[in-house]
Amino acid sequence: MKSVIVALSVLFFASQSLALDLLQNAPGRQQTSLNGQWNAIVDPFDVGDKRKFQNFDGTPPADKLQEFNFDSAMKLSVPGDWNTQDDKLFWYEGSVWYEKSFEHQAKPGKEYMLYFDAVNYLASVYLNGTLLGKHEGGFTPFQFKATDALKDGKNVLVVKVNNRREPDFIPTMSTDWWNYGGITRPVRLIELSPTYIQDYSFTYKKGGTIAVSVTVAGESPAKQKVDIALPQLGISKRLTTDATGKASLTFKAKPELWTPESPTLYSASLTLGDQTLTDKTGFRTIEVDGDKMLLNGKPVFLRGIAIHEEKPFSDGRAWSEEEARVLLGWAKELGSNYVRFAHYPHNENMLRVADELGLMVWAEIPVYWDIQFDNPEVLAKAKQQFGEMLFRDKNRAAVILWSIANETPNTEVRTSFLTELANTVRTTDPTRLVTAAINTQTTTDSGRIIDEAFAGVVDVIGINSYCGWYYDKPETCAQYKWQSAYNKPIIISEFGAGALQGWEGDENTFFSEAYQLRVFKQNLIMLDNMPHLAGVSPWLLKDFRAARRPLAGVQDYWNRKGLLSDQGIKKQVWYLMQDWYAKKEREHQ
Ligand code: GCB
Known part of the structure; x- marks a missing residue:
């Protein structure tokens, strides 16, 4: 069973390569922050991979030795690199196991996504003992669907982070900057409706047109009505998604263009049913x-x-x-x-x-x-x-x-x-x-x-x-x-x-x-x-x-x-x- 999960997560990771299913505008979504103090076990020899953690899934370990005990472990702030939080970790390159418990009550009919703004460099994410997936790359976001692994009440999130340099990594063995390791950016538990706006873009084209595109994902992405508003431009339009959940629209507009001297940003909102996403965007050509x-x-x-x-x-x-x-x-x-x-x-x-x-x-x-x-x-x-x-x-x-x-x-x-x-x-x-x-x-x-x-x-x-x-x-x-x-x-x-x-x-x-x-x-x-x-x-x-x-x-x-x-x-x-x-x-x- 375990190998199936790993294989599936590798597949999931591979299908992530075009990043098409990431959520647009993570900071602007309904969410619970998982930032704060996390327990952390430094594991230079990667022993943890073979261990059952005492509170990995909330139950006591089969192994009486309890060498891996998060409750008595050191604390690290998330977001944050580990190198500047403890002198002993200043030069450290290797694995650190992070753990955080949090309370959760699922709202009826909602989906949940665990979203990491960045982890340097490899991340393996376990929720209540289930491997949700892995990610490679130290400076970009990734997410895993968490709905099925979440429980009502106490949940235990464990992330194995490894920043050891390897020849086939990007960057590779030598850089002229510090190899800061850790969960270096925020962690978010994002709440979604079963059908939700996954992505959108606003593009300005020479000659005065704005192109808007939207992608709806989840349970039933087809034939969804999305309302787009750019109030400062007096624009309010309704789009209907196609069979794949996509919709787009182009219209004439005369926005004040974004320049360094006058960086005008326009408020934009996208509404699907009872969910509204807001953002600010500028229009310019280069x-x-x-x-x-x-x-x-x-x-x-x-x-x-x-x-x-x-x-x-x-x-x-x-x-x-x-x-x-x-x-x-x-x-x-x-x-x-x-x-x-x-x-x-x-x-x-x-x-x-x-x-x-x-x-x-x-x-x-x-x-x-x-x-x-x-x-x-x-x-x-x-x-x-x-x-x-x-x-x-x-x-x-x-x-x-x-x-x-x-x-x-x-x-x-x-x-x-x-x-x-x-x-x-x-x-x-x-x-x-x-x-x-x-x-x-x-x-x-x-x-x-x-x-x-x-x-x-x-x-x-x-x-x-x-x-x-x-x-x-x-x-x-x-x-x-x-x-x-x-x-x-x-x-x-x-x-x-x-x-x-x-x-x-x-x-x-x-x-x-x-x-x-x-x-x-x-x-x-x-x-x-x-x-x-x-x-x-x-x-x-x-x-x-x-x-x-x-x-x-x-x-x-x-x-x-x-x-x-x-x-x-x-x-x-x-x-x-x-x-x-x-x-x-x-x-x-
Ligand atoms: C460079 C690199 C930069 C170095 C800099 C330096 O050309 O692009 O990453 O830090 O030189 O100080 O040598």
């Missing part, structure tokens, strides 16, 4: 014309900043709305109209706050450095992670760029992997642009030529360039001549230099603020002269944890390339970028 990016038909220059999803004033994974407001508030203060969410899908609050504040978003999956490009299963995982990100964020006007890779090796197998991925992305979402951060160019005596094949595949070319830090003297950067074999917009998706905030040292001292300033000054001269330049996102807003950065007394396992220190203190280079963005804003008015 396209490329030669080497220009056009937002709502007008050229736009992207004044950006790259951001890791870390807490604003310390280390640790960020997940809350308050944290998103601080991080993105800083981006606004810097003069940005764009943010690069590196190097994985950030939490939903980041996207929703970006929508509200008027920050265009580069959203990314962790196809980072040298993953197994020759492995078809890895390609399937990349598509799955992309699909889950796109599904969640498709109604966010802020997202204009889907990034499918960062600094990948220039090989044929890599290019065919990423070409297929780019095609999948375009077919799934023709309303946004495909990009990637590329770092392989032909070097000449006077500079660089962007000529590699993959740059021909993307719509917007991202270039990571570390002139003055990893190579060349800073002054050389100002003399750099860039050329491109492609008449496409270029975003300098990264440039930068490390500095320990407050470090005494002159402009020849590596890791001093003065040296960082010197690198930026010279790079900004380079950027002022760069052909096809459509935007920049320096590396990066804030110092972040990185196991690859050991230098004692300077790095101490922090990547120091932030414009802000690990505690959010401004370095000198902040003010230089702020001035440059003010200048760019004037130039592009």
Whole structure:
């Protein structure tokens, strides 16, 4: 019986790869939060897989030894990474068993879905002893139907989380960010009617049309009537679903378009019977014309900043709305109209706050450095992670760029992997642009030529360039001549230099603020002269944890390339970028 359950859950997982049955707008649904203190057992040798837990299903263990006892175990906050909650777990990579009991009374006729905003990296979910399913991928949502396994009264939820790095994972063995493990984002028990609105999208098309589509799922999805309202536009329409539960509608409308200067969002509601879902969405177009990016038909220059999803004033994974407001508030203060969410899908609050504040978003999956490009299963995982990100964020006007890779090796197998991925992305979402951060160019005596094949595949070319830090003297950067074999917009998706905030040292001292300033000054001269330049996102807003950065007394396992220190203190280079963005804003008015 057990093997049947496992096989079924694997099947279920496989069918999840297109993420078609996820719930749209999880935060906006009727739900019970399962956030809070969870019991946790650290299990580096994966012994738990072979054990019966004392209170795994609410009954005492057959095994008198009771070595796995959640009641006496440590506590961890959910959402949250485990690394920053207990010093002993700072470096930990492996399995942790999480457990939470909760009370539940089923309402007659309701269905229940367990929804995880993200767990890094593998998750196995057991409810009252039943394996509901497994998920792979650390930064995207997943859900399992819980109705049949739920009981009235006390319920026991156990989640096995494992963040051990493996060669065929995305990301793979080496990353320049911390491998925070745990249930890093909220957990929700969502209540649904037997027939419910599963998905919807609002898309604005050039020339003034809005396309709405809705998917109804559950007991009887066919011939359902869904009422759509956009009150600020005076729109109120009734749609009837087809045999597969889908309905769509296109109508003329003249919304005020979403721009960074005026990020207008419209309230939308969708009603099916006694259930109403509400959301806010913006309308805009994004396209490329030669080497220009056009937002709502007008050229736009992207004044950006790259951001890791870390807490604003310390280390640790960020997940809350308050944290998103601080991080993105800083981006606004810097003069940005764009943010690069590196190097994985950030939490939903980041996207929703970006929508509200008027920050265009580069959203990314962790196809980072040298993953197994020759492995078809890895390609399937990349598509799955992309699909889950796109599904969640498709109604966010802020997202204009889907990034499918960062600094990948220039090989044929890599290019065919990423070409297929780019095609999948375009077919799934023709309303946004495909990009990637590329770092392989032909070097000449006077500079660089962007000529590699993959740059021909993307719509917007991202270039990571570390002139003055990893190579060349800073002054050389100002003399750099860039050329491109492609008449496409270029975003300098990264440039930068490390500095320990407050470090005494002159402009020849590596890791001093003065040296960082010197690198930026010279790079900004380079950027002022760069052909096809459509935007920049320096590396990066804030110092972040990185196991690859050991230098004692300077790095101490922090990547120091932030414009802000690990505690959010401004370095000198902040003010230089702020001035440059003010200048760019004037130039592009
Ligand atoms: C890069 C990577 C980024 C690193 C950065 C660095 O090119 O994309 O993840 O953190 O360089 O600091 O070296």
